[in-house]
Amino acid sequence: MRKYLLGTGIIGALTSAYSLLRGSDQQPFTWRVALAWISWAITFALSIGMIRDIRRASHGEPVSDDSPIAGNEHKYAKASGNAEGTARKKSRKK
Numbered sequence: 001m002r003k004y005l006l007g008t009g010i011i012g013a014l015t016s017a018y019s020l021l022r023g024s025d026q027q028p029f030t031w032r033v034a035l036a037w038i039s040w041a042i043t044f045a046l047s048i049g050m051i052r053d054i055r056r057a058s059h060g061e062p063v064s065d066d067s068p069i070a071g072n073e074h075k076y077a078k079a080s081g082n083a084e085g086t087a088r089k090k091s092r093k094k
Helices: 008-024 031-058 083-093
Strands: none
Touching: 008 031
16 A cells, blocks of 8 residues: 555646645635645545556556556566466566
């Protein structure tokens, strides 16, 4: 769980939320502030979606075609212990 929560997307979303919260005391709520919060919500949703896709790929489940990791699921898959997975690991070390 730690590897998901400490991802750069989540950390970036949390730091931007902190900045938005600090700045919201100093200004009235306008359409620019609303756009900033909508932008933050989109960023946060995308980072949660990426965490979900990585988790699905690591468990061997299919990932949707529009995911940034689509086609590279093997990079996130857990070692299955079969000969193919072991051969793939050995070939990377060479």
